[in-house]
Amino acid sequence: MDVVNQLQRQFIDYSASLHREGFLDDQFTQLQKLQDDNSPDFVVEVASLFFEDCEKLINNMARALEQQQGVDFKQVDASVHQLKGSSSSIGAMRVKDVCIAFRSFCEAQNREGCLRCLQQVTHEYSLLKNKLQTLFRLQQQILAAGGSIPVVE
Amino acid sequence: MTVEQIVSEGKDQFPIGMRVLAVDDDPTCLLLLGTLLRRCQYHVTTTSQAKTALKMLRENKNKFDLVISDVHMPDMDGFKLLEHVGLEMDLPVIMLSANGDTKLVMKGITHGACDYLLKPVRIEELQNIWQHVVRRKKKDRCNSGSKDKPHPDSGEDAGIGNVDNNGKLNKKRKDQNEDEDDERDENGHDNEDPSAQKKPRVVWSVELHRKFVAAVNQLGIDKAVPKKILELMNVEKLTRENVASHLQKFRLYLKRISCVANQQANMAAALGTADSAYLRMGSLNGLGNFHTLAGSDQLHNAAFRSFPPSGVLGRLNTPAGLGIRGLPSPGTIQLGHVQNSGNPTNDLSKLQSFVPGNHNTNILQGMPMSLELDRLQHNKSVGHIGELPTTDSTTVFPGSGSLVDARITGFSNNPLLGVTSNSLMLEGSSQQATSHTSVSAIGFQNGNALSDFTLIAPASNQLQDSKADSQGQASLINCNAGQIIRSAPQEWNAPRKDAPYQSHALINSSIPINSAMIQLGQCLDRNNSIFHRTTDLDSVGPLNFVDPLSIKQSEGDNYIMEPSVIEKEGYLMFQPRPHGSHVPDNTGSLKDLASAMMKQEDDLGCNGYSLRTSI
Numbered sequence: 001m002d003v004v005n006q007l008q009r010q011f012i013d014y015s016a017s018l019h020r021e022g023f024l025d026d027q028f029t030q031l032q033k034l035q036d037d038n039s040p041d042f043v044v045e046v047a048s049l050f051f052e053d054c055e056k057l058i059n060n061m062a063r064a065l066e067q068q069q070g071v072d073f074k075q076v077d078a079s080v081h082q083l084k085g086s087s088s089s090i091g092a093m094r095v096k097d098v099c100i101a102f103r104s105f106c107e108a109q110n111r112e113g114c115l116r117c118l119q120q121v122t123h124e125y126s127l128l129k130n131k132l133q134t135l136f137r138l139q140q141q142i143l144a145a146g147g148s149i150p151v152v153e
Numbered sequence: 154m155t156v157e158q159i160v161s162e163g164k165d166q167f168p169i170g171m172r173v174l175a176v177d178d179d180p181t182c183l184l185l186l187g188t189l190l191r192r193c194q195y196h197v198t199t200t201s202q203a204k205t206a207l208k209m210l211r212e213n214k215n216k217f218d219l220v221i222s223d224v225h226m227p228d229m230d231g232f233k234l235l236e237h238v239g240l241e242m243d244l245p246v247i248m249l250s251a252n253g254d255t256k257l258v259m260k261g262i263t264h265g266a267c268d269y270l271l272k273p274v275r276i277e278e279l280q281n282i283w284q285h286v287v288r289r290k291k292k293d294r295c296n297s298g299s300k301d302k303p304h305p306d307s308g309e310d311a312g313i314g315n316v317d318n319n320g321k322l323n324k325k326r327k328d329q330n331e332d333e334d335d336e337r338d339e340n341g342h343d344n345e346d347p348s349a350q351k352k353p354r355v356v357w358s359v360e361l362h363r364k365f366v367a368a369v370n371q372l373g374i375d376k377a378v379p380k381k382i383l384e385l386m387n388v389e390k391l392t393r394e395n396v397a398s399h400l401q402k403f404r405l406y407l408k409r410i411s412c413v414a415n416q417q418a419n420m421a422a423a424l425g426t427a428d429s430a431y432l433r434m435g436s437l438n439g440l441g442n443f444h445t446l447a448g449s450d451q452l453h454n455a456a457f458r459s460f461p462p463s464g465v466l467g468r469l470n471t472p473a474g475l476g477i478r479g480l481p482s483p484g485t486i487q488l489g490h491v492q493n494s495g496n497p498t499n500d501l502s503k504l505q506s507f508v509p510g511n512h513n514t515n516i517l518q519g520m521p522m523s524l525e526l527d528r529l530q531h532n533k534s535v536g537h538i539g540e541l542p543t544t545d546s547t548t549v550f551p552g553s554g555s556l557v558d559a560r561i562t563g564f565s566n567n568p569l570l571g572v573t574s575n576s577l578m579l580e581g582s583s584q585q586a587t588s589h590t591s592v593s594a595i596g597f598q599n600g601n602a603l604s605d606f607t608l609i610a611p612a613s614n615q616l617q618d619s620k621a622d623s624q625g626q627a628s629l630i631n632c633n634a635g636q637i638i639r640s641a642p643q644e645w646n647a648p649r650k651d652a653p654y655q656s657h658a659l660i661n662s663s664i665p666i667n668s669a670m671i672q673l674g675q676c677l678d679r680n681n682s683i684f685h686r687t688t689d690l691d692s693v694g695p696l697n698f699v700d701p702l703s704i705k706q707s708e709g710d711n712y713i714m715e716p717s718v719i720e721k722e723g724y725l726m727f728q729p730r731p732h733g734s735h736v737p738d739n740t741g742s743l744k745d746l747a748s749a750m751m752k753q754e755d756d757l758g759c760n761g762y763s764l765r766t767s768i
Contacts, residue, residue, distance in 0.1 A: 027273045030273075030275065030276070031185070034188055034189065034192060034276075039188065042188060045184065046181060046184055046185060046188075049180045049181045049184055050181045052180075053179065053180055053181050078225065078227075081225055081251060081252065082178075082179055082225070084251050085179055085182055085223075085225075085250075085251035085272045086179050086181040086182055088251060088272055088273045089179075089181055089182045089185050089272055089273040089274075090181060090185070090273075091273070
């Protein structure tokens with residue numbers, strides 16, 4: 001089945017590029033391995049949860065940083081910490097890296113730095129979201145064409 | 154007895170089917186964790202709320218074999234949950250965090266975690282967690298087996314001795330663990346029916362714990378051996394092993410506190426006050442916990458909500474424990490001190506009126522002392538629960554003026570306070586009705602901090618004995634002069650996102666105080682500021698009533714601290730004042746208060762301990 005093969009190759013290449021560019025790391029591969037017949041949509045599920053969570057946390061951080069009367073850095077830090085945890089759990093490497101920098105700005109109570117990091121996080125998150133959606137679409141196409149998702153090592 | 158027999162309730166494929174409870178507020182992580190655990194063929198229950206988790210565990214202690222919990226959770230600190238589980242259910246707990254700081258890991262260990270995993274967690278790590286269950290069961294078995302053997306109780310740490318007698322497994326554990334970090338060694342809990350495969354666990358209820366503490370105090374912490382404690386407690390069906398393991402935990406707790414106390418001691422030393430009252434106070438405080446907790450109606454509840462009692466302390470500080478139940482009338486302040494480590498530290502020794510070695514062990518019992526302070530005005534004063542930071546800093550809680558509405562101030566995370574391990578128990582006194590606030594004792598357990606319970610209640614004018622309970626009695630100090638307020642600008646770390654509490658820091662209010670006191674300084678933050686504050690106290694001079702109005706500008710803060718020490722069972726109160734503010738009436742009231750208190754002191758019976766121990 002040419003179509004399937006083509007799609008599968010596309011999938012593999014795309015996956016590899018995501019890894020290469022640092023969007024995803026090994027943890028994501030682990031997630032993919034966890035997916036099986038019992039939980040066929042596991043990766044998509046986790047990713048969706050992550051996106052939701054991410055948006056919520058980003059909003060929290062934005063709100064906290066906007067406070068004119070005094071930024072509650074602890075709250076920001078708590079949100080960043082959580083984002084760091086969930087991004088590392090899903091394998092969103094770039095997001096996680098920004099979080100690490102973000103945390104040091106929080107500790108230093110540097111509002112400007114935090115705002116910049118927030119922007120970066122938002123940016124990375126959107127990028128990742130798009131890329132994962134593309135990946136998932138490819139997966140669906142493969143399945144629809146009767147093929148199976150290749151395991152990318 | 155094989156492991157399978159012990160563990161299975163019909164399952165003999167251990168570790169397959171091991172029942173795990175997973176707690177994490179992050180949905181992504183929780184889903185991942187749950188899936189990974191299921192992949193390991195465990196039987197998994199997940200929840201994102203620590204409180205729910207506790208509830209589930211309490212409902213049926215035998216429903217789970219292992220708990221895995223995230224460290225940072227909004228509704229309850231992971232370490233607190235850890236302590237609860239350890240004390241109440243004796244289940245192995247594994248901590249999970251994205252943050253792998255050595256300090257945090259250490260904290261996890263000292264709180265009794267069997268393991269500390271870093272996120273993202275991998276399946277390989279989870280595949281081996283069943284070993285913790287096995288280890289614990291084996292230990293339980295061994296310990297129960299040793300029930301009949303005579304133990305070398307005399308003067309040694311019987312809790313550990315108990316373990317020591319049990320062969321290699323325990324020994325190995327000892328080697329692996331830190332000294333005294335033998336929470337896992339507690340096995341006495343399951344000894345009620347030695348023949349049962351799965352031993353029922355002993356629940357250390359508040360009542361029971363109180364008896365325990367009373368017995369320990371009576372014997373003196375150094376001489377408290379399980380056998381004698383057991384005799385004193387006189388509880389049916391409680392075995393020596395139960396007591397031994399509980400004692401072990403207790404000592405661990407004391408040790409933790411002493412670290413803080415040590416800090417406090419150092420600080421106090423630095424403060425250079427030779428004033429015995431202060432020292433006394435210092436020692437109390439030194440232990441690091443000044444808590445004034447005044448609960449106003451809402452706050453009271455809120456406080457309770459936000460500060461779940463943690464582990465030992467929590468239990469000590471339960472209302473029962475604190476003996477604050479039903480504060481007799483508004484304006485009673487009960488001060489419970491919890492404290493002590495079995496090992497007085499060098500610096501600490503001088504301050505240690507409370508050091509267990511000095512027979513001040515009662516602290517842990519949360520001997521409530523009630524102070525009744527006159528409410529000079531119907532202000533809303535807030536009592537704060539302050540928690541002194543554990544290892545690194547001491548927090549001083551400036552007292553706020555009227556106790557009327559004592560409130561528990563929220564504390565933001567204070568790492569020094571042992572963020573996770575604090576448990577603040579607020580015991581709401583029942584008197585919320587009046588504008589006075591009855592304060593309930595608050596047990597604080599700060600990871601490394603001492604818990605102190607101080608209750609500030611709006612002063613009423615009587616001395617009452619707080620409900621005497623086995624632990625001691627609360628004495629009310631009638632302070633007509635003023636209010637003793639302690640505000641603790643402290644970060645309460647319990648729930649990390651204790652933001653709401655932070656804002657409460659009632660400390661912020663400048664409460665007009667007529668007779669005394671105190672404006673609450675609001676310190677919601679860092680240890681250093683707190684620390685500064687503390688040092689300022691120092692500079693203020695001896696903290697005692699005699700010199701109530703030394704006002705000094707605290708460094709780095711906008712507070713002027715005016716310590717007034719009410720030395721009643723080491724109740725330290727001082728009030729931070731907003732910068733530049735002045736409390737005109739303080740002098741008189743403070744002095745009156747001081748003298749009133751002094752007078753009262755003699756009248757107050759302090760059960761079992763004298764705060765005035767020589768320093």
